[in-house]
Amino acid sequence: MPITSVLIAGVGGQGVVLASELLALAAIAAGHDAKQGEFHGVAQRGGAVFSHVRFGDRVYSPTTPRGEVDFLVALEKLEALRYAHFVRPGRAILVNSHEVEPIRTADERPYPKDAIRFLETKGFDVKAIKATEIAVTLGNHRAANTVMLGALAEHLDIPDQVWEKTLQQRIPEELLELNRKAFGEGRQLGQ
Amino acid sequence: MKKLMSGNEAIARGAWETGVLFAAGYPGTPSTEVLEVLSTYEEVDAHWSTNEKVAFDECMGAALGGVRSMVTMKHVGLNVAADPFMVFPYAGTNAGFLALVADDPGMYSSQNEQDSRYFAKIAKVPLLEPSDAKEALGLVKTAFELSEEFESPVMFRTTTRLSHTRGVVEIGKRTEAPRKQFSRKVSQYAIPVYARFRRPELEAKLDRLREFAESFAGNVLEEGNGKIGVVSHGIPYQYVKEAVPDATVFKLGMIYPLPKRRLQEFCSRFEKVYVVEESEGFIEQEMASFGILNVIGKERFTNIGELSVDLVAQGLNGTSAPSDFATETTILPRPPVLCAGCSHRGVLSKLHDLGVLVTGDIGCYTLGCLPPYQAMHTTFCMGASIGNATGFNKAGEDKVVGLIGDSTFLHSGLPSLISAVYNQIPTTTILLDNGTTGMTGHQQHPGTGSTLKHRPAPAVDYESLIRSVGVEHVEVVDPWDLEATEAAIKSGLDHPGPAVVIARRACRLLPEEKAKEKVPFQVDDGVCIQCEDCMQTGCPALVWEGDTPEIREWECAGCAMCAHLCPVDAICQVEASVDAHH
Numbered sequence: 001m002p003i004t005s006v007l008i009a010g011v012g013g014q015g016v017v018l019a020s021e022l023l024a025l026a027a028i029a030a031g032h033d034a035k036q037g038e039f040h041g042v043a044q045r046g047g048a049v050f051s052h053v054r055f056g057d058r059v060y061s062p063t064t065p066r067g068e069v070d071f072l073v074a075l076e077k078l079e080a081l082r083y084a085h086f087v088r089p090g091r092a093i094l095v096n097s098h099e100v101e102p103i104r105t106a107d108e109r110p111y112p113k114d115a116i117r118f119l120e121t122k123g124f125d126v127k128a129i130k131a132t133e134i135a136v137t138l139g140n141h142r143a144a145n146t147v148m149l150g151a152l153a154e155h156l157d158i159p160d161q162v163w164e165k166t167l168q169q170r171i172p173e174e175l176l177e178l179n180r181k182a183f184g185e186g187r188q189l190g191q
Numbered sequence: 192m193k194k195l196m197s198g199n200e201a202i203a204r205g206a207w208e209t210g211v212l213f214a215a216g217y218p219g220t221p222s223t224e225v226l227e228v229l230s231t232y233e234e235v236d237a238h239w240s241t242n243e244k245v246a247f248d249e250c251m252g253a254a255l256g257g258v259r260s261m262v263t264m265k266h267v268g269l270n271v272a273a274d275p276f277m278v279f280p281y282a283g284t285n286a287g288f289l290a291l292v293a294d295d296p297g298m299y300s301s302q303n304e305q306d307s308r309y310f311a312k313i314a315k316v317p318l319l320e321p322s323d324a325k326e327a328l329g330l331v332k333t334a335f336e337l338s339e340e341f342e343s344p345v346m347f348r349t350t351t352r353l354s355h356t357r358g359v360v361e362i363g364k365r366t367e368a369p370r371k372q373f374s375r376k377v378s379q380y381a382i383p384v385y386a387r388f389r390r391p392e393l394e395a396k397l398d399r400l401r402e403f404a405e406s407f408a409g410n411v412l413e414e415g416n417g418k419i420g421v422v423s424h425g426i427p428y429q430y431v432k433e434a435v436p437d438a439t440v441f442k443l444g445m446i447y448p449l450p451k452r453r454l455q456e457f458c459s460r461f462e463k464v465y466v467v468e469e470s471e472g473f474i475e476q477e478m479a480s481f482g483i484l485n486v487i488g489k490e491r492f493t494n495i496g497e498l499s500v501d502l503v504a505q506g507l508n509g510t511s512a513p514s515d516f517a518t519e520t521t522i523l524p525r526p527p528v529l530c531a532g533c534s535h536r537g538v539l540s541k542l543h544d545l546g547v548l549v550t551g552d553i554g555c556y557t558l559g560c561l562p563p564y565q566a567m568h569t570t571f572c573m574g575a576s577i578g579n580a581t582g583f584n585k586a587g588e589d590k591v592v593g594l595i596g597d598s599t600f601l602h603s604g605l606p607s608l609i610s611a612v613y614n615q616i617p618t619t620t621i622l623l624d625n626g627t628t629g630m631t632g633h634q635q636h637p638g639t640g641s642t643l644k645h646r647p648a649p650a651v652d653y654e655s656l657i658r659s660v661g662v663e664h665v666e667v668v669d670p671w672d673l674e675a676t677e678a679a680i681k682s683g684l685d686h687p688g689p690a691v692v693i694a695r696r697a698c699r700l701l702p703e704e705k706a707k708e709k710v711p712f713q714v715d716d717g718v719c720i721q722c723e724d725c726m727q728t729g730c731p732a733l734v735w736e737g738d739t740p741e742i743r744e745w746e747c748a749g750c751a752m753c754a755h756l757c758p759v760d761a762i763c764q765v766e767a768s769v770d771a772h773h
Binding site for chain 1: 193195299323352355356357358359426429430432433499500501504512513514515516519520521522523524525526527528530562563726727729731734735745
């Protein structure tokens, strides 16, 4: 199987790393080689975080070259813009239609309101998903990452039972049901 | 059994499997998790030390005493530990000793981009470097065997990408390494007295290591189509395999000393050989010293930042990767910020208001040099703040503040404070005591009352400690109390001798702090005049929604920094505001 390359991006505290780890665990459980590596800055919160996940027969580089990512999963709209150039022309960008304004003292320009339309004009297959809204409805805004993972799962060839086992393995008992639901909602919206 | 592990976890696992009994270190990204993971193994006695030199000395003692030991640090930590690192090889070790050093190409969380491989050459110790997590586990075991076979400390280098990338790792069982007897041979272990006698022996050992490198199984020749020849190692090797899958690659697992004859033989097969390495041209320079000159290295592969598949392909084929869309749309930067309720915010805001010169240090509070506060004017390395403040005073600045965190103060701030007292320098040191090593992710330290293994420990009493070295003016404040904080800084600056202000409040992200009940603030839209003063806190809980600020209730810590800035009292605590308006 050729390498599948996923890039997951978001803001510190949104669960980029956990979503990436779940994907890598599921890929391994499905019999693939996999590598996953995140990039984050010095402080704990508020900065941009992104993570590469790659799986297939044999993965060498932990990071995907620019223009070769198969799926970009953005937990925030601005972060979709930031990493879109990594995506293979015409491939999928799954974006949580949620905005987190960066700190205003850093750059006075207004938040770009046309992010999704811009990415569409660039020829990407953009799917906007109200992941944070869904997560809030389910009872915890932090589950937005699992909603997005569910949406991604719809595009991947990893069996349902592998995902279920992976969630069980990695998510604490008290949050498992919430994440199951979030994952399921995401799957329905992924196509 | 297969497991998904980061490079750091795999290194820790390898150390455990090979019978390590003692490990010490000081937190530093990207090395921190190695010791944290090691500490979770019952058999391993692991602890945080006050700094890397202390950790090194402790591990050196343990290895001489006969048990396999490992010291962990980030690249700049090796600078701190360089003293023992350079002398230990003269004696050589008894049981296996490994210095884990994590470099940070790209400077994701570091102040410089030093290539620590040069240290191995200066110290004349073998240097090993893996290319992924799977290899790391096995190579750590090899490193301990090598250390005992040659009675030499071994340096094990990783980089951020290797340390923080998870991959599939084959794990095994632990093999105990029995304690070795220490023989009290003063002529071997009292180096300053016998250094001249040990010096030639060190060279002889290095010659044996050079010979060993020629047959070392971790230096691997991977045949390709024979057209392109590449010498690489570590993470760059992975980029090479993806960028030029057909290349013939000589992959090095031992970076110092290099296998001279094998490299000469390899390079004689090609007209030109590409040397692909991150940071400096260390391997390239070594190869040049062997007379291998048909090499293309740093002229094509930058020594700045991380390499990537893109950069390797660019160096080999001249191809270029797509750039981002910043010229076509607004891609706002998203710099890291001080957390909501951060205990540093009060001090930084007051330093900003007072406008004094501030020499800074290494920690989350280093963000204080950026907007909104821009209250810190220098930051270099661990513990530099207090000494730098002394220097500025000598240069004629009469109001200087040295700003330093609790863990950093214990790491290397204290000797500078003692010097300031000894020489009666009238600077003010602000000790930001948030009860943890915040920036690296909440590690324990000697002031926290707890150890790496979560056992209770005596906590440093800063007030007594600081008074005992001769500081007469010591004041403790809560940095959420802005008036008291301002008064304390002013009175410190007015004091004719060295003064210390301890700003004490626990880091908001500590689990026990998170668990505390908090009363969030909210903005009364009817009162708000949209002046944006509150936004000057740079607090991530405050967002601008439409025309007014809004406080995300779930993120607000109730510190009131924004409320203090509001000229019309539009920001008040949720309950209080309910009482007032309904």
